[in-house]
Amino acid sequence: MARKVFDIIPPHLVGKKTTKSRERAAHKKIRKEKSKRSFRFGGIIVSSLALIVIACVFLYFKLASLSVIVWPATEDLNIQELVVASTGATAVDLATKTIPAQVILDEKELWQEFDATGSGSDEGLATGTIRVYNKYNPATTINLKTGTHFLSDSGKYFQSLSKIIIPAAQIKGGKITPGSVDVKVKAIEAGEDYNISASKFSIPKLAGTDLYYALYGESSTKMEGGYKSTSKVVTADDIENAKEALSDKLLADIDASLREKVSAEGLVAFNDALTKQVVETSASVKAGAQVEKFNYKVKVTGSVLTFKKADLDDLAHKDIAAQIATGRTLLEKSLVLNYVPAKVELATGRVSFNLQILSKTYPQVNKLELISKISRKDSTQIRDIIDSAFLGQVSQVRINFWPFWVTKGPTNQNKIKVDLIFE
Numbered sequence: 001m002a003r004k005v006f007d008i009i010p011p012h013l014v015g016k017k018t019t020k021s022r023e024r025a026a027h028k029k030i031r032k033e034k035s036k037r038s039f040r041f042g043g044i045i046v047s048s049l050a051l052i053v054i055a056c057v058f059l060y061f062k063l064a065s066l067s068v069i070v071w072p073a074t075e076d077l078n079i080q081e082l083v084v085a086s087t088g089a090t091a092v093d094l095a096t097k098t099i100p101a102q103v104i105l106d107e108k109e110l111w112q113e114f115d116a117t118g119s120g121s122d123e124g125l126a127t128g129t130i131r132v133y134n135k136y137n138p139a140t141t142i143n144l145k146t147g148t149h150f151l152s153d154s155g156k157y158f159q160s161l162s163k164i165i166i167p168a169a170q171i172k173g174g175k176i177t178p179g180s181v182d183v184k185v186k187a188i189e190a191g192e193d194y195n196i197s198a199s200k201f202s203i204p205k206l207a208g209t210d211l212y213y214a215l216y217g218e219s220s221t222k223m224e225g226g227y228k229s230t231s232k233v234v235t236a237d238d239i240e241n242a243k244e245a246l247s248d249k250l251l252a253d254i255d256a257s258l259r260e261k262v263s264a265e266g267l268v269a270f271n272d273a274l275t276k277q278v279v280e281t282s283a284s285v286k287a288g289a290q291v292e293k294f295n296y297k298v299k300v301t302g303s304v305l306t307f308k309k310a311d312l313d314d315l316a317h318k319d320i321a322a323q324i325a326t327g328r329t330l331l332e333k334s335l336v337l338n339y340v341p342a343k344v345e346l347a348t349g350r351v352s353f354n355l356q357i358l359s360k361t362y363p364q365v366n367k368l369e370l371i372s373k374i375s376r377k378d379s380t381q382i383r384d385i386i387d388s389a390f391l392g393q394v395s396q397v398r399i400n401f402w403p404f405w406v407t408k409g410p411t412n413q414n415k416i417k418v419d420l421i422f423e
Contacts, residue, residue: 076359077324086100094315111295125225135166144163192230239287258302268307275346277301283297
């Protein structure tokens with residue numbers, strides 16, 4: 001059957017064709033958009049993977065690091081020497097085991113006040129004049145010896161200072177005129193109580209005789225000069241105790257001062273090399289002085305024969321260097337020096353002592369060279385290199401790579417750290 005050709009689409013087909021065309025166009029657009037989204041998504045994935053790769057490479061080459069901790073085995077070193085420190089030496093001499101010495105001098109002087117502990121009295125006897133009367137009948141001259149006692153009507157005793165001759169009484173017309181004489185007297189005890197006013201006196205030793213009532217005395221003026229007081233007195237023990245106390249103090253002070261100088265200047269001194277002595281003492285008063293306080297002065301001098309700790313360390317290091325085995329090095333923090341004095345000669349400025357040098361040594365390794373060798377090496381290779389460098393004298397090795405995926409030492413040697421631990 002022949003195919004029909006329409007120049008003009010029939011009206012009933014126009015709607016259908018248009019719809020189909022639109023559907024085809026829409027499907028085509030959707031497929032195109034899906035294709036674009038797929039392309040973009042793939043690009044993102046590729047870019048992300050590329051960034052991850054770049055980051056890993058960066059972390060590997062820039063952040064990779066290696067930490068190696070080595071515990072080398074050590075050997076003990078024990079050296080015994082007789083060393084001399086001399087003021088005649090000017091430098092450390094290993095051959096003669098001699099180091100320089102020096103003498104430090106010091107001087108101290110001190111005045112100090114002390115209390116007097118003794119007690120004494122200061123006193124005076126009252127004195128005056130008594131007129132002694134003689135009315136004895138029959139009239140006769142009476143003689144009294146020096147020291148004759150007179151008793152005042154107030155009960156105070158006085159005694160004459162010289163022999164007394166009392167003229168006889170005169171009797172005229174049955175009236176008696178007593179003879180009299182003035183006599184110097186003094187009180188028999190000290191004190192103001194004997195400064196009595198004008199008084200009447202009897203002679204007590206004549207009691208019971210006819211003369212007791214015939215001889216008597218009177219004073220017309222007050223007795224004077226009587227007093228009594230107590231005071232502090234410096235005793236011989238006070239002076240000796242002051243000397244001892246002040247000397248002990250200054251000797252202790254100069255001892256401490258010398259030891260402080262030795263320590264502050266990094267020196268060494270033995271007890272037998274320190275001397276101190278009292279060179280001058282004096283008191284402001286003598287024993288018996290009536291004062292409450294007195295001053296005492298002491299002067300002391302001291303000296304110490306000493307040497308520098310640095311010189312002893314220098315000698316020890318030189319001695320170790322001369323005796324240490326080839327290929328080994330000193331573990332500095334293990335160095336211990338013990339020394340005991342053998343002989344101190346202050347007169348010649350020499351002190352000899354026994355020196356013991358104790359230390360530990362370990363294989364000598366160049367850390368920079370070691371770091372160069374373990375760069376770009378794995379843990380097994382690193383252990384072999386370390387074992388070889390330390391001649392097999394290693395008790396433990398700890399290797400830490402970072403980050404965790406790193407398995408070889410970084411190329412950058414600044415990222416490699418080697419620490420030695422000694423226990």
